[in-house]
Amino acid sequence: MNPYLLIPLSALFLNLLLFIYVIALKGRHRVVSLYLFYSVDLSLWILSIILYWSFLPVEWMGWMMRVTSLTWLLAGTLFLEFIFEFLSKNPNLLLYFFRGLSLAVFPIALTTNWIVAGAEQKYWGYAISPGHLYVVSLNLFVIAPSVYAMALLLYESRNREPRFRNQCYLLFFGTLSSTILGFLTTILPRMQFQGDIHFPPLSGSATVLQSVCIFLAIAKYGFLEIRLEKIALQLYSKLREGVVLLSRTGELLYWNQSGKEMLGIYGTQPEKLDLSDYLENFPPEPFSRMDFKVKSIPSGPTESKEGKILSASPNRFLEVSRSEIQLSGRDKGNVFILRDITDKKEASEKISVLYSRVVKDLDIAREVQNTITTREFPHSSKFRIFSYFRPYDHVGGDVLNCSESQDGKIEVLFADVSGHGISSAMVAAMASIAFSVVSRRGTRPKEGLLFTNDLLTSVVTQHFISAVYLKYDPVSRVLDYSYAGHHTALLLRNGEVRELQGKGSVLLGIGSPILEDYDVTLRPGDRLLLYSDGLFEVRGSKGIPMGNSTLVEAVRKLAFQDSENLIRSLVSYSESFGDGVMTDDLTLFCLEIRE
Known part of the structure; x- marks a missing residue:
């Protein structure tokens, strides 16, 4: 076997590996398709070199070299075509020139001796006997497009983001290396030794350097978006x-x-x-x-x-x-x-029916108020729940809905609809229905509030909702929660009172609410207190409202009491401050951790 065949065989093997790798990872896109066309042309070029160096019958070689000249005549143009698409550039006159001329020259190479004059035997195999246009053709159709492509890579990558710039640099380096090696071993000797060469030309095999750099660009920087697209598709599938x-x-x-x-x-x-x-x-x-x-x-x-x-x-x-x-x-x-959104549509239809009925009949509104406010809470040795509810009028806009999931977790929606009376009660009823749907889906508190907002946005236009969504796991004692414009809950621990930090936008406001999920681990003896703004919006004799900060100070002073008496004392304190005049619905909720 001719040992020099190892050079093009190795180059062909590595080019085919990269070709198969790209096909396996990439979908059908024009940039990748153009690269694959270019890669196929390179592989055919290298394969023709293997045939040249296999010492086939000499009478075959002349026609074989003329026919296979198409591979190297098109190589530079196909690479330039790929670079234009990769850089998202529109074709220009120079690209059209290379396209047309490379195809027009092939019939000349096939039918005349101007480019390929024949074949001559060397110690490594057969080499092309050059015609007087052979060196010009190599420079025009292989070297010139490569130099122009490298200039475009450097120019277009100047103000791009680092990952894209690094891709361009690797592609530039690989193209420069293969171009220089091909020029030194194929074109320069022809120019110096009257068209003769004395060592194996590497113009086709040198492209393996470009293939290695392209592989590094794919592996490190997601060249051709192959690696990033694969990750994206894996995420999509999940x-x-x-x-x-x-x-x-x-x-x-x-x-x-x-x-x-x-x-x-x-x-x-x-x-x-x-x-x-x-x-x-x-x-x-x-x-x-x-x-x-x-x-x-x-x-x-x-x-x-x-x-x-x-x-x-x-x-x-x-x-x-x-x-x-x-x-x-x-x-x-x-x-x-x-x-x-089947659940959302079904719930929306129920809400629409409920809305029309409640507007017509206040008695139905009272019944709805009873259904949306939890009166009987789950019982457990690990926790205990206390509550207080009193609407401003016959019905109110506060929501207190508590449910227990099959795995023993407690979910609570504590919400306050703007205003009070029948219209607020209707919106509260709709929010409670939405909560019932959400609690069955097992979503996070933030997702539950967003679902409620999306469900009611198209129906409710005159109200907004402040809310707190709680999810408590009695086993781990972890409380997940999210605020939607509601004032912070209070955590009573060892006689001290602190606010449970967090924030979020109100529901049904302008645009989509900005919400976050929070969590805290509770301890035995902790108490979590939620209350509506009706508790601290009462006004004193001079018309000055109590305010939340005053109420928090009152909680600190009364924190020594048990939960049931604490709620009663806070209600009495609010009534006393406002001289018994209420201005809004009044709701309190206390979660006491036992063990």
Whole structure:
């Protein structure tokens, strides 16, 4: 075996490894496709060198060298094409020049001796016997596009972010190294020794240096967005929300399992996906976020005309968010995030019915008030709950809803609707219904408050809600909580009183509320006190309101009392300050930790 064959064989092996690696990790995008075309051309170029150095019959070599000249005539143009797309640059006259000329020159190379004059045998194999345009062609179609591409990489990377700049530098270094090595071993000797060469040319095999740098760029900096896209797809696959990624032409690039189930699609992935086939009244024009009903299939699983397997879907509603994203280069697509809002729709319908009935009849409002305010609390040796509720009028806008989950955790919604009377009671009833839905879903306090806000935003326009959402685990004694514009709860521990820190925006205000989750570990003997603002908004004889700070000082003085007497004393203190005149609903809640 010719030992010199190890050079192009090694280069071909490494180029093919990188080619397979890119195909395995990347989807169908124009930048990657152009790189793969360039990589295929390089591999064919190196393969032709292997054939040259295999000492095949000499009568084959002349035509073989003319035919395979297309590989190196196109190499520089394909690489420049890839660089333009990678840098998101529009084609210019120079790129069009290289495109047209490289294709026009190939017939000349194939039919004349101007570029490839024949084959001559060397000790490493056969080499091209150059025509008078051979060196000019190498410089014009291999060296010149590479130099121009390297200049673009340096120029375009100046003001880019560091990760992209490092990618450009690695690609530049690999291209520079392979270009210099190819020039020194192939073109320069032809120019110095009247077209003859005395050692193996490495113009094709040298591209392996570029391939090594491209691999490093992928591994370290996510070149071609391969590594980042792989991570993104892994994250998408674990989302409970459905994710559907489509190209501008409707080509299905990716979807996760949740997306398939929400749309009711099973079986193999189709080439294209039209969401209007599965969602009622899906608009052809772009949108940001809309709600849709999933189309029902009348019988069991069936097969559509495109061969897609459809399942029978229940009465299901989806919230669809659409965003345009940059896929690669100048290619754009749309990512659709699907959320199942069937519970939200059902609860909204119940709220609408409830709202109309309560407006008409105050007696029904009283019944609703009784249903939204928890009167009987869970019993446990680990904790005890005390409460006090008194509406300003026949009904009020305070919400105290407490439930116990199957795993023994306690969830509490303590809320205060702005205003008082029948309209506030209606909103309070709706918030209580929303809490009932949230508590069954097992969400975090912040998520529960956001769900309540989203559910009521389209229905309630004249009120806002301040709230505290608590979730207590008696086993670990960890209290998770979130505030939505409500004043802080009080923690009574060892005779001392401190505020349970945290903050958040009110619900149903302007825009989406900004909320946070907090947690604290309670101890045996701790007491957590919640109260509505009706307790401290009473006014004294001179019209001056009590204020929250005055009430907190009163709690500190009364903290030695047991929980039941403490609540009674605070109510008496408030009534005494206001001369018995109430200005709002009055609600108190105390969670006492026993063990």
